[in-house]
Amino acid sequence: MKFTTVRDIQKDKERYLGREITIGGWVRSNRDSKTFGFLMISDGTWFDQLQVVYHDSMENFAEIRKVNVGAALIIRGTLVATPEAKQPFEIQAEEISIEGSSAADYPLQKKRHSAEFLRTIPHLRPRTNLFQATFRVRSLIAYAIHSFFQEQGFVYVHTPLITSSDAEGAGEMFHVTTLDLNHVPKNEDGSVNFSEDFFGKETNLTVSGQLNAETFAQAFRNIYTFGPTFRAENSNTTRHAAEFWMIEPEIAFAELSDNMELAEAMLKYVIRYVLQNAPEEMNFFNTFVDKGLLERLNHVVNSDFGRVSYTEAVEILEKHNDEFDYKVSWGCDLQTEHERYLTEQIYKRPIFVTDYPKEIKAFYMKLNPDGKTVAAMDCLVPGIGEIIGGSQREDDYEKLLSRIEELGMNKETYDFYLDLRKYGTTRHAGFGLGFERCVMYLTGVGNIRDVLPFPRTVGNCEL
């Protein structure tokens, strides 16, 4: 059977108006009077629903009148213009068949359901307006990110999920094992015998693909990753998930300023793409989820991002310490309240804060000539705070090695990483964008559980 989709119609109205078409879709509402009725149908391909008018001339009129919300129908009819109605066209049905009925206990009725309730039915919530909009925009953002990098010739690298790295933050990693947890094999000294495990060694789920990604940047120059990342953090907040997606570009022959240019261009590209390709969804978010959303995003697209060093930022913030829960002083990490104050109150646009104290940043960041700060950058945006974190990487073998030793890290684990500084090292930089944070930022949705199709958080792993 050949179906026309609502997307087909929306993309080429002139072609379908006045013609007989067949539509498959799900009932969002069914209003009837004695001799006719109206169905609102979603076929999933377009945010706006399609109105279908049916009459008692239809053989199964009585049956269709009783069709429940959620039922799947196949509708043959003529698409007609309705210039005086809210929607620009509707279908005058000639034949409607019930593809799949909907049981009376269908949990999604024509009313507002709370986000909390909808989280209990992750397999059905994509059928609601909120999640139709959210997950379509999520998909568009993902594609916009790929397009942005691919158009510039960046190579997409699938860095591995299972890793044998015993790196920093190992306490926050998930173990991956095929050992029988009921009978974990032990060595003579009582420790776990990982030689019997699948990989013959201890393995975990990755917390970042960056170090692997750098090996590819030193071959392809411009690369990006886009894949899942894991944190076994016991934090039950609206912004943390145990499984989320990250984008990590890495560019060789590049410095911190190139990195900032790339991040700014990427964010603007993605916002523009979504505004252009999902206007219905974005209007929905702006109306029902976050009233300032469109204004804020348009402002970002049209702003030059500000740039301020950490040291300058601290000087500014210190003057407003009475407004903060955590007082600011040089050396402290910036909290969300400080980040938002800077971008919302001081600069009123997105900014990059650069050159943080080395003590609060990762070992691989490039030491500045001052010996105290590193060439780091955080991108802060109004309404959310930090959305991107990145840096120029330490490209000097000796400096990197002494930092690794200074921090008591296991050098052998980083031999491959040190090799990159031994064989044709280059100035290079990169950043990480948490994909779900980005989706939250572009939709206004406030809980990470509502931008992930099947969220995994502490104590929660449904379906």
Add this chain to the structure above:
Amino acid sequence: MKFTTVRDIQKDKERYLGREITIGGWVRSNRDSKTFGFLMISDGTWFDQLQVVYHDSMENFAEIRKVNVGAALIIRGTLVATPEAKQPFEIQAEEISIEGSSAADYPLQKKRHSAEFLRTIPHLRPRTNLFQATFRVRSLIAYAIHSFFQEQGFVYVHTPLITSSDAEGAGEMFHVTTLDLNHVPKNEDGSVNFSEDFFGKETNLTVSGQLNAETFAQAFRNIYTFGPTFRAENSNTTRHAAEFWMIEPEIAFAELSDNMELAEAMLKYVIRYVLQNAPEEMNFFNTFVDKGLLERLNHVVNSDFGRVSYTEAVEILEKHNDEFDYKVSWGCDLQTEHERYLTEQIYKRPIFVTDYPKEIKAFYMKLNPDGKTVAAMDCLVPGIGEIIGGSQREDDYEKLLSRIEELGMNKETYDFYLDLRKYGTTRHAGFGLGFERCVMYLTGVGNIRDVLPFPRTVGNCEL
């Protein structure tokens, strides 16, 4: 510093010829005579290398003469046309600075290295021709797949990696846990106390996103997944990896024939995209890796895929049983030797084999009216055998339930999946494409370890 890349030049030669440019890249070879020398440079953005000519008029001529393979250089010079040489242009260098030297023990010298050796240095092998070609094409295939689906409005769904499903094949799954493997907490009856685990229950790494994907297809109609998948299979072959990527489209209001059309269109789109966008790489594969590659791919693009039922296929194959290690009879699963015989000897083009015995296929496949076979499809291609497996899904609640019970599966695990058949069920279908198999097919590379950036196989998890 502003660099011009080789890609910039290749995309717009007229713009750069005769102009002074600055290039950053890595030395692939360095030939010198007394008064001048030639460098072959890769900057990672283009497969073909760029020749750089330098002269003893340069201050650091002596130093540049001694530069090793693998070193990173920054070269300022004029791009000049060389109509009589093999490469169409070269750089006449005015200034060369050493960005990063390459130690004398650099493992990649200007000679052929074996794939086995290169697997021991996954952080450096992307700098060789073979892996430059492979991983760039891998990236292009990934993007082509996204473009194919997005252009048709499919929604990209990130199905979860960590799953609490205790489904089929649990023996082949990796456990995910934060329990201390040295001291696994136990219940009174001696079993593992998973209530102390991160998610409060037993969790594993997913083997397929399909069931989750179906929930989205019943909301968005046309969706696809593209994400990592895991198998803890103890199989040390050239075609199995423990971590690999899968594409799983799922389409509602669609039957097996729609599914086959989609799979055929997707494969052709991806092949065309790669042939158009990576001609240098594809010629390299055709010359050095697999001599029949381009002919085979062009043939696929220009063929209508054949279609044959399993029953017919078995009738054909039985006539040639003397040629097979495994003899064919109705009811048996087809081996690679049979699949390749069908597509290479009988049909001489890609084919779909459909309607397999239900016993050898998954529980969710739609039972045909004969009661014996299911609406499955495998796509077989010359040179490889099965590349895609899919089916129409059982959309009838009662039939699905009785199949679940017949197979002794835990109904509760599938309640969400049964719900899809209770609330607006539709005819729907989908398939799975193993991404690495696809990369192997399009490049001719014969070992899955060489198309994965950092392969994970039994006993092997490096970096």
